[in-house]
Amino acid sequence: MKKTEILIVGHGLAGSLMAWELQQAGIDFMVMNAPQIPRSSDVAGGLFNPLMFRKLRLAQMVEDLWPVMQATYTAIEKHYGIKLMHHILSAKMVYDKELVEWEQGHEKKTAPYIHALIKGASVKGLKNVTALGFISSSGYLDIVKWLEISKKGLVEKGQFIEGELVYAKMKNFKDKIFINNTIEASKIIFCEGAAVIKNPWFQADWLTPNKGELLEIQAPDLDEKYILRDEVFILPLGHHRFKVGATYSHDPVDTLPSEDGRKELKAKLDKMISVSYKITQHYAGVRPAIKDRMPVLGPHVNRENLFIFNGLGSRGVVLAPYCAKALVKSLLSNNEPIPAFVNVRRFAQLPHPIVY
Numbered sequence: 001m002k003k004t005e006i007l008i009v010g011h012g013l014a015g016s017l018m019a020w021e022l023q024q025a026g027i028d029f030m031v032m033n034a035p036q037i038p039r040s041s042d043v044a045g046g047l048f049n050p051l052m053f054r055k056l057r058l059a060q061m062v063e064d065l066w067p068v069m070q071a072t073y074t075a076i077e078k079h080y081g082i083k084l085m086h087h088i089l090s091a092k093m094v095y096d097k098e099l100v101e102w103e104q105g106h107e108k109k110t111a112p113y114i115h116a117l118i119k120g121a122s123v124k125g126l127k128n129v130t131a132l133g134f135i136s137s138s139g140y141l142d143i144v145k146w147l148e149i150s151k152k153g154l155v156e157k158g159q160f161i162e163g164e165l166v167y168a169k170m171k172n173f174k175d176k177i178f179i180n181n182t183i184e185a186s187k188i189i190f191c192e193g194a195a196v197i198k199n200p201w202f203q204a205d206w207l208t209p210n211k212g213e214l215l216e217i218q219a220p221d222l223d224e225k226y227i228l229r230d231e232v233f234i235l236p237l238g239h240h241r242f243k244v245g246a247t248y249s250h251d252p253v254d255t256l257p258s259e260d261g262r263k264e265l266k267a268k269l270d271k272m273i274s275v276s277y278k279i280t281q282h283y284a285g286v287r288p289a290i291k292d293r294m295p296v297l298g299p300h301v302n303r304e305n306l307f308i309f310n311g312l313g314s315r316g317v318v319l320a321p322y323c324a325k326a327l328v329k330s331l332l333s334n335n336e337p338i339p340a341f342v343n344v345r346r347f348a349q350l351p352h353p354i355v356y
């Protein structure tokens with residue numbers, strides 16, 4: 001029987017950053033991950049961006065989340081001697097009807113992030129538009145590289161278990177939990193992404209997973225300096241490769257690339273660019289979303305040794321470092337309150353059935 005203080009279930013963005021924070025805090029832990037369960041982190045664009053574009057405004061809680069995100073990924077990069085964060089200016093296509101809003105954006109909270117608004121600006125391969133809004137503090141995180149590095153380190157230290165936690169085989173006592181008849185832990189932190197929908201401990205109507213699809217294209221004549229943004233993003237990966245995404249759908253919620261998804265992405269891409277391209281890949285995944293679009297973090301209402309860290313939705317890169325740090329801080333300080341905007345207790349009025 002393997003014994004550990006904390007078992008993290010799931011090794012996506014949530015579980016890997018949780019592991020990083022526990023390691024920094026010197027807390028004993030292991031990570032269990034089921035490779036056969038699809039992982040949203042594998043298909044994500046990895047973008048981080050401080051602004052929302054539908055109506056120009058700051059993304060929720062940016063002022064709290066941004067410094068933690070920067071500090072965490074920078075510390076990881078330094079620790080492992082790798083580059084994960086790629087800072088790239090975003091160029092948002094601004095149309096006539098949006099121009100006033102963008103001009104006013106210079107005087108609002110969004111101002112520090114608007115690098116420039118240039119009327120008549122042109123970018124190679126992009127269709128002409130009234131103006132381009134250039135956004136600083138944007139870029140992407142190489143999530144796949146991070147998960148590989150994180151797993152390698154955990155495997156080397158004997159802290160990684162490849163396998164699925166089977167809920168029916170879980171025995172939960174007051175101070176001990178037995179998992180799959182092979183592991184004994186004092187606490188479990190469930191970081192299962194969209195698979196949480198099957199977790200009998202955290203069944204509630206605030207879980208609203210949604211499907212996203214993404215294309216990879218080869219476009220030899222398209223500019224590679226900026227992340228181009230309009231109804232979809234076009235993220236340069238180097239060597240004329242780009243990711244184009246993403247779709248949002250609630251029906252069906254599966255991980256199969258669809259013809260509808262491909263058509264939608266292609267139509268939105270064709271509205272943006274004037275150069276030829278070839279589609280080389282098509283991905284689909286499920287975002288672990290919550291109905292108020294904020295993560296859920298904290299202990300089960302009746303079982304204080306079971307924790308949830310979920311709901312990263314479409315902003316996992318920005319949200320995960322803050323959440324992992326907040327949960328570790330709470331564990332270290334004997335349940336110091338978790339900030340209200342990410343605390344699972346904001347849904348306390350909703351049912352959390354006890355399962356024995």
Ligand SMILES: Cc1cc2nc3c(=O)[nH]c(=O)nc-3n(C[C@H](O)[C@H](O)[C@H](O)COP(=O)(O)OP(=O)(O)OC[C@H]3O[C@@H](n4cnc5c(N)ncnc54)[C@H](O)[C@@H]3O)c2cc1C
Binds near residue numbers: 284
């Ligand atoms: C098309 C698409 C594009 C996206 N683009 C972006 C983007 O540009 N920027 C951004 O910030 N976010 C983006 N996202 C969202 C991002 O992917 C998620 O927010 C984030 O990756 C979720 O991480 P997670 O660790 O919660 O879940 P996951 O990455 O899904 O990981 C959960 C892990 O738990 C494991 N697991 C589940 N149940 C069990 C069990 N019982 N036993 C053992 N293991 C288990 C699974 O195998 C999996 O490895 C995108 C998502 C999609 C689908």
